[in-house]
Amino acid sequence: MKSFHVIHTITSPYRIHMFNIMDEILKSRGVKFHVHFMSNNTSHRPNDWSHSSQKIYFNHSFWPDIGPNLYGNKWHANPGLIKHILKTNIDYLLVGGPWASLTTILCSFSSKVKTSKIAWLEGNSETVNKNQSRTFPIKRLVLGQFDKWAVPGFRSEEYIKLILGKAFSPQNTLILPNIIDETKFDLNAISDNLTDCFENPNKIVFPQTVKTALIPARLIPEKGILEFFEHINPEMINGWQIMIVGEGPLKKDILELLTKQRLNAQVKLIAPIDYKLMPVLYNQSDLFIIPSVKDNNPLTLIEAMHARLPVLASTKIGNYPEAVQHSINGWGLNPFDSESIRKSITLAFGSSKEKLKSMGKKSKSIATSNWTSREVIANFLDAAI
Numbered sequence: 001m002k003s004f005h006v007i008h009t010i011t012s013p014y015r016i017h018m019f020n021i022m023d024e025i026l027k028s029r030g031v032k033f034h035v036h037f038m039s040n041n042t043s044h045r046p047n048d049w050s051h052s053s054q055k056i057y058f059n060h061s062f063w064p065d066i067g068p069n070l071y072g073n074k075w076h077a078n079p080g081l082i083k084h085i086l087k088t089n090i091d092y093l094l095v096g097g098p099w100a101s102l103t104t105i106l107c108s109f110s111s112k113v114k115t116s117k118i119a120w121l122e123g124n125s126e127t128v129n130k131n132q133s134r135t136f137p138i139k140r141l142v143l144g145q146f147d148k149w150a151v152p153g154f155r156s157e158e159y160i161k162l163i164l165g166k167a168f169s170p171q172n173t174l175i176l177p178n179i180i181d182e183t184k185f186d187l188n189a190i191s192d193n194l195t196d197c198f199e200n201p202n203k204i205v206f207p208q209t210v211k212t213a214l215i216p217a218r219l220i221p222e223k224g225i226l227e228f229f230e231h232i233n234p235e236m237i238n239g240w241q242i243m244i245v246g247e248g249p250l251k252k253d254i255l256e257l258l259t260k261q262r263l264n265a266q267v268k269l270i271a272p273i274d275y276k277l278m279p280v281l282y283n284q285s286d287l288f289i290i291p292s293v294k295d296n297n298p299l300t301l302i303e304a305m306h307a308r309l310p311v312l313a314s315t316k317i318g319n320y321p322e323a324v325q326h327s328i329n330g331w332g333l334n335p336f337d338s339e340s341i342r343k344s345i346t347l348a349f350g351s352s353k354e355k356l357k358s359m360g361k362k363s364k365s366i367a368t369s370n371w372t373s374r375e376v377i378a379n380f381l382d383a384a385i
Contacts, residue, residue, distance in 0.1 A: 002091040003032040004385065006120075007107060009076065009096065010039050013275055014299055016054050017181045021377050023058035031091075031385065035060040036084075038067075038076035038103055067102055076101035085110050092385055094150065096120045099135075099142050108145045118174065118384060119149040122296040123159030124318035139163050150176040150380065152297045155318045176380045178297045178319070179373045185279050185306040186364075204243065204270060206284045211240050211353060213312075214285040216278065216300050219248025221293070224314060224335045226250065226257055228291035231341045234262050237349050242267045242289070245281065282307035286356050287348060292317050293335045305329070305367035310359035312348045322370050329362035 004026055008015060023033045040062040063084075067077035085093070085107050091114070098108045098119045108119070119142075140163050143149060149172060151157050157175075161168045206212055217223040225244065244254070244267065251269065258267050273281070282288070288304035289312045297318040304311060305323060311330035313320060326332050333344035351359075370376075 001030055001032055002385070003034070003089075004092040004094070005033075005085075005088075005090045006035045006094045007081070007085075007096055007104060008035055008037055009101070010041070011037060011054060011056070013054060014178065014180055016056055017373065018179055018377065019060075020055070020057050021373055022381070025374075025378055025381055029381075029385075033058055036081050037062045038078050038081065038101060039065045039074070041065070074101075076103050078103045082106050090115050092116050092118065094118045094120050094384075095146075098146070099139055105142065108142050116148070116385075117146045119143055119146040120176065121149065121156070121160075122152055122178070122318065123156045123163075124294070124296045124316075125155045125158035125162060126316050126318070126320075127294045128159065128162060133162075136163050140165075140167070148172045148174055148384070150174040150384070152176060152178045153319050154321045156297070174380055174383050175376075177322075177371055177376045178299055178302070179371050179376060180299055180303050180306065182306040182367065182371065182373060184276070185282060185303050186308075204268075204281075207241070209239075211286040211356070212284060213237075213240055213242045213287040213289050213349075214245065214281055214304070214309075215242065215289045215291075216245040216281070217290070217292075218246050219244075219250040219254060221250065222295060224291040224293040225254055227293060227335050228289075228341065229254070229257055229261060229263065229267070231338050232261060232263065232345060234266060236342075236345055237263075237266055240266065240349055243270055243281070243285075244268070245270045245272060247272055278303065279307060282309060285309060286353060287312060288330075290314060290317060291333065291335050291341075302367060302371050305363040306371070308357075308360040308364045310348075310351075310356050310363060312344060323366065325362070325366065329359050329366055 019035050026033045035058060037060060063078040063081040065076050065078055067075045081103055093115050095104050095107055095117065098104050098121060143164060149160055151160065151173065157173055217225065219225065255269060258264050282304055288309040290298055290301055292298065292314045293316060295317040301311060301313060301319060301323055311324060313324050313330060313332055314335045315332040316335060320332065324330050324332050331344040331348050334340040
């Protein structure tokens with residue numbers, strides 16, 4: 001019986017969903033599936049990301065991690081896992097983030113001839129800077145150790161082209177879109193029980209007299225929240241409330257900016273809620289906003305689209321080409337162009353509820369075409385094995 005192994009960081013809900021489906025499909029094809037997690041520590045993530053809070057049906061292992069924290073990032077180092085990979089006969093090995101940890105770098109150079117190695121990575125050709133370009137020689141060396149590479153979409157593939165140059169081969173490219181459990185975000189699947197159990201410590205309200213825009217995001221520079229609100233005044237969003245749901249180091253700066261822009265009454269900063277209750281927020285909202293200045297492949301965008309929301313999205317995010325059809329299911333904005341921001345805000349916040357709902361249906365159609373979990377995973381496995 002053939003085997004398919006994955007090296008991954010932690011137990012995020014998105015990946016657990018993906019791996020459960022992978023396991024089911026591979027079992028039906030007579031292939032053993034196993035996931036090696038480099039850490040079971042999710043203390044820097046919401047509580048419901050822990051493995052004990054999730055339903056994991058696939059075979060998996062958590063390996064001791066002795067890696068250091070450098071420049072705010074955890075560099076996983078798992079000697080036991082590296083030794084295991086070197087001595088175990090594996091037919092297919094999917095390595096997540098091949099240069100993002102000491103473990104994956106070393107496993108990338110494992111030299112078993114019979115193992116088909118697949119590099120699994122995200123990247124965004126739209127936001128490559130000089131510092132990233134300087135790392136390309138190392139990344140080129142690492143990618144050279146793999147038979148194929150798996151990417152979520154067009155801009156990630158373009159990113160690999162930038163790294164490999166003439167060595168790039170489209171035949172070696174596999175598409176593995178980042179997915180969420182779409183059944184949890186479909187409006188028809190949101191039960192009254194889920195809505196009833198929605199705890200509201202922040203006194204979140206959805207007045208019938210105003211429309212609601214939702215920004216679920218960590219409060220960090222990459223999310224472009226400061227740049228976005230610098231160009232908004234109360235008159236531009238008359239008849240709306242905007243909810244920013246998240247925590248992070250920029251909280252104080254954001255609150256100060258909202259005060260400066262006289263937006264306190266219309267824009268609310270709300271602490272994160274349990275992930276399983278996020279569909280309720282999407283369900284009660286009229287518009288989804290993601291103004292990131294740098295974001296490889298945001299999954300909140302896919303959640304919102306499956307929840308039938310129109311989107312106001314930065315053109316710099318990695319999955320913009322697959323997600324946004326301008327003026328069809330939403331609007332694009334260049335977060336570095338004040339005129340682009342103002343124009344898109346005017347179009348989005350000037351739309352009626354009826355138009356927003358119609359555009360939201362288009363979002364759902366696009367999401368179904370591009371991010372239906374079982375279909376995209378089956379297509380990936382067809383190409384990989």
